[in-house]
Amino acid sequence: MVPKLLARFRKKPRELASGLLAENLPAHLAIIMDGNGRWANRRGLPRFAGHHAGMKRLRQVIRDCDELGIRCLTLYAFSTENWKRPADEVEYLMRLPAEFFATEIDELVDRGVRVRFIGDTAKLPPHTQEIVAKTLERTRNSQGMIVNFALNYGGRAEIIAAAKSFALEVAAGRASAEDLSEERFSELLSTCHLPDPDLVIRTSGELRMSNFLIWQAAYAELWFTDVLWPDFTRDVLIQALRDFQGRKRRFGGLK
Ligand code: FPP
Numbered sequence: 353m354v355p356k357l358l359a360r361f362r363k364k365p366r367e368l369a370s371g372l373l374a375e376n377l378p379a380h381l382a383i384i385m386d387g388n389g390r391w392a393n394r395r396g397l398p399r400f401a402g403h404h405a406g407m408k409r410l411r412q413v414i415r416d417c418d419e420l421g422i423r424c425l426t427l428y429a430f431s432t433e434n435w436k437r438p439a440d441e442v443e444y445l446m447r448l449p450a451e452f453f454a455t456e457i458d459e460l461v462d463r464g465v466r467v468r469f470i471g472d473t474a475k476l477p478p479h480t481q482e483i484v485a486k487t488l489e490r491t492r493n494s495q496g497m498i499v500n501f502a503l504n505y506g507g508r509a510e511i512i513a514a515a516k517s518f519a520l521e522v523a524a525g526r527a528s529a530e531d532l533s534e535e536r537f538s539e540l541l542s543t544c545h546l547p548d549p550d551l552v553i554r555t556s557g558e559l560r561m562s563n564f565l566i567w568q569a570a571y572a573e574l575w576f577t578d579v580l581w582p583d584f585t586r587d588v589l590i591q592a593l594r595d596f597q598g599r600k601r602r603f604g605g606l607k
Pocket of ligand 1: 430
C-alpha cells in the first residue's frame with residue numbers, strides 16, 4: 353500500500369509559477385527567429401536595427417528558457433540561404449556574434465550555459481570563426497543548459513554531409529550499407545550530442561521550416577506566432593510552452 357501511495361505522490365506533476373508543468377517541458381526547444389526586418393521597417397528604421405533588436409531579445413529569451421528549465425535551446429541565427437542577402441546586411445549579421453558574446457559571455461558562463469554551434473562554421477568570416485572558437489572554449493566545461501547557435505546552417509547540406517561521411521566509411525570498408533539505421537544516421541549529424549527538438553517555434557507569421565533541422569524535427573510539435581522576433585516576450589514563450597503541454601504526442605502510435 354505504502355509504495356503505491358508513494359508512486360502516486362512521485363507522479364504528481366510539479367507546477368511552476370508560470371502554470372507550466374516542470375515534467376512536461378520540451379527537453380529541446382528550437383526557434384526560428386524571424387521578422388527582424390519587418391520590425392525595423394514598421395518603425396522606419398534600417399534592417400540592421402531590427403537585427404540588433406533581435407539580438408537584444410535573444411539575451412532575454414536565453415535567460416527565460418534557463419529559468420523555466422529548458423535544457424537545450426537551438427536558435428536559427430544564419431542559414432545557408434542567408435548569404436543571398438545584400439553584402440552589408442550579411443556583414444552586419446556576421447558581426448553580431450562578437451557584439452553579443454562580448455556582453456553576454458560572463459553571464460552565460462555564470463549560468464553554466466554550454467554554447468554550441470551547428471552549421472558550416474568553417475565558411476564564416478575569420479573574425480566570426482574566432483568568436484565561435486573563443487565562445488566554445490569559454491563554455492567548454494559548463495554543465496547547464498545547452499544553447500546551440502545554427503550559423504551558416506542548412507538542413508539539406510547537413511544531411512548531404514552525413515550521407516557523404518557514411519559513404520566514405522563504406523568505401524573504406526569500415527561499414528556496410530546494411531549498418532545504416534536512423535540512429536546511426538542521426539549520429540552523423542551536427543546535432544548528434546542533442547535530443548531531437550520537441551518543439552519548434554517560428555515567429556513573424558511565416559508557416560514553414562526553411563531548411564531548419566529537417567531531419568531532427570520529424571516529430572517535433574510546431575508553434576507559429578505573428579509576433580515579430582524583437583517583440584517575442586517571456587509571456588509569448590510561456591504561451592507556446594502551455595500550448596505544447598496541451599498537445600497529444602503520439603509519434604505515429606495511438607496514444
Ligand atoms: C530573420 O529575420 C532573422 C535573421 C536572418 C537573423 C536572426 C539573428 C538574430 C535574431 C540575432 C542573432 C544573434 C547572434 C548572437 C548570432 P528577417 O531579417 O528575415 O526578417 P524579415 O523576414 O522581417 O525581413
